[in-house]
Amino acid sequence: MKRAFTAAIAATILAGAAMAETVAPGDVVYEDGAVAASLTGAAGSADEGATVMSSKSIGNCISCHQVTALNDAPFHGDVGPTLDGAGDRWTEAELRGIVANAKKTFDESMMPSFYKVEGFTRPGTAYTGKGIDAADITPLLSAEQIEDVVAFLVTLK
């Protein structure tokens, strides 16, 4: 009883702390496309990032990118460049900026903006084809998931 209670309080405090630190999509500061600070205030998990990138229902990055380190997952596309060596080509801040909103780095990029909630034409509710109220739009990836992906990308040397 008592332990469960303390754990619950601890969780609430932690969640509160995370929320206080999380940068909202509209508040992200881009400098030449790069984002210097972690969106959550903490470092992400590279393992989680690998899952986000290869899961069709989450980041689905491999639908456009080939990544040798993710070869266990099937069907890598080639609409975008291979991400092998991305950790050599880009700094952590640049990678964070590319994942959050690639259009700040690559003008008119075909790559979706994963941490953005406004400025869409006819946005829909996921893949239902039905519309969505602007206020209900959530980013494609959460701040945590972005940090997880960044933590994975920097390992691609």
Add this chain to the structure above:
Amino acid sequence: MKFKALTALSGVLAITAAGAVSADPDDDTLVINGEIEIVTKTAAPEHMEYIDEVMSGWHFRSDETQAFELDDFDNPGMLFVEQAMDVWDTVEGEKGKSCADCHEAVEDSMKGVRAVYPKYVESAGEVRTLEMQINDCRTNAMGAEAWKYDGDDITNMVALISSVSRGMPINVAIDGPAEMMWEQGKELYYTRTGQLELSCANCHEDSYGMMIRADHLSQGQINGFPAYRLKNAKLNSVHARFKGCVRDTRAETFAPGSPEFVALELYVASRGNGLSVEGPSVRN
């Protein structure tokens, strides 16, 4: 081979584009039943700015899928054409008429029709798709109920009408009274929709020949429609396909039969001017 809007490319992407080795569309040729020659690749119509050669989606499918189209006995879409053939001769509606009562043999009266639709119909004062024309015949000439715009009945009938024009070049008019709608369709083609912010052009003009996950991206041509898809084992209409593609951008789609999709169909059809009518095609 493939023209890109080089001015629009950043240095980074230019390197990328050159370095990407994609599964190119193949060089096979399509002759149906050993006699109907299908033009599956040809010079792009003049109005196309970024592509110099247009190609049927047939080139982007596997050899096994391609083979279904070689012979009508192997093309599952032809089963639905046969069903529509029966409907062609069936009397329906208050006026006691069948399609055949007004149009006689479909092979003769409908030859060449698919190739020029959507088109501006003078008497109606509007641009019409084949579906709209068919439903006008049903409601006005036959006194029957309109079919659901992208339902099986109408899609099968469109397939029958397409099948008798196979091998003829698509030749959709884009000037005169159709021009305004064509411009609207073009605008829609290049508009990036949904939360993924993707336009038709992003996938079917900038990236055809590339893989998006397990899919080999084609030019998104509609000369092969209706298309029998192995995935859902029936004929699929143009607007149903458009709806699926728009939905995949996480967007709110337009309805089949809506003025927006009619405009988009006119524009996309015109991007295939010069290719042969190929429907009913087989795709995955």
